[in-house]
Amino acid sequence: MTQSVIVTGGGQGIGRRIVLTLAERGTSVCIVDTNKERGAAVVDEVAAAGGRAIAVRGDVSSFADCQAAVADTLDAFGSLNGIVSNAAIFSTLPMRPFWEIPEEEWDMVMAVNLKGIWQMARAALAPLQAAENASIVNMSSSTVMMGRQNYAHYVGSKAGVIGLSRAMARELGEYNVRVNALTPGPIFTEVPRASVTPEQRVQLVNAQSLKRPGSTEDIADVVAFLLGPDSRFMTGQTVNVDGGMMHI
Numbered sequence: 001m002t003q004s005v006i007v008t009g010g011g012q013g014i015g016r017r018i019v020l021t022l023a024e025r026g027t028s029v030c031i032v033d034t035n036k037e038r039g040a041a042v043v044d045e046v047a048a049a050g051g052r053a054i055a056v057r058g059d060v061s062s063f064a065d066c067q068a069a070v071a072d073t074l075d076a077f078g079s080l081n082g083i084v085s086n087a088a089i090f091s092t093l094p095m096r097p098f099w100e101i102p103e104e105e106w107d108m109v110m111a112v113n114l115k116g117i118w119q120m121a122r123a124a125l126a127p128l129q130a131a132e133n134a135s136i137v138n139m140s141s142s143t144v145m146m147g148r149q150n151y152a153h154y155v156g157s158k159a160g161v162i163g164l165s166r167a168m169a170r171e172l173g174e175y176n177v178r179v180n181a182l183t184p185g186p187i188f189t190e191v192p193r194a195s196v197t198p199e200q201r202v203q204l205v206n207a208q209s210l211k212r213p214g215s216t217e218d219i220a221d222v223v224a225f226l227l228g229p230d231s232r233f234m235t236g237q238t239v240n241v242d243g244g245m246m247h248i
């Protein structure tokens, strides 16, 4: 298992579960989130369970914030072997046709969801290259395969995450740094989402081969696999975890 990992957006939802799962398995985790209080609350949960975590307030679209988070991780844990780029503008996003999306909202979604992954990876480059087996997991979405309507900036940003991960995998392979993208299907977390009605939620589950809602644990376990030694010969891949909604 990777020993020291940054999880962006680890203050709630899928990111929170990833932090808890990794910490349970002995990984030291640095949570980078714009919401420091939520990150600190997850650190308390980790500590109560006997794990090691720190929380840093940081915006992944800012290179300076990413550099500061990497420095804090190295100060706290002495090494950095993995990044889970999970932060995104997602649950707060209003749904509307692409022609009604305000330009500043478009730019913000791209800056966080796509550029943020580039910023964090380049800020962490030196320690990742120095590590023996480093791994980056970038959170995309199965909505890329679906092309869900009324979310064009989000879907476009998540499609970009797949291409960016493939390109980064080519450039980092010689350093034995692996880069994979993960595409979760619909995952209902503790965070309420106005964008999916109860009826749509039932329809989404019915569209899966496995007839139960996906959980944050379903995603966190695959993230742990992609960070760890069992996936050592996998890079540049897009791993779809959606109960068999899309067969890719």
Ligand SMILES: NC(=O)c1ccc[n+]([C@@H]2O[C@H](COP(=O)([O-])OP(=O)(O)OC[C@H]3O[C@@H](n4cnc5c(N)ncnc54)[C@H](O)[C@@H]3O)[C@@H](O)[C@H]2O)c1
Residues within 6 Å of the ligand: 008, 009, 010, 011, 012, 013, 014, 015, 032, 033, 034, 035, 038, 058, 059, 060, 061, 085, 086, 087, 088, 089, 090, 091, 092, 112, 116, 139, 140, 141, 142, 143, 183, 184, 185, 186, 187, 188, 189, 191
């Ligand atoms: N929940 C789903 O159904 C689903 C499906 C597919 C993909 N995803 C992806 O999984 C990831 C997590 O989803 P979620 O449902 O937990 O999302 P969420 O919106 O509940 O949580 C996102 C977290 O990221 C943080 N964040 C937002 N902007 C940030 C920034 N600029 N810098 C640092 N942190 C920032 C937020 O504070 C929050 O803690 C996202 O990348 C999302 O796109 C989610």
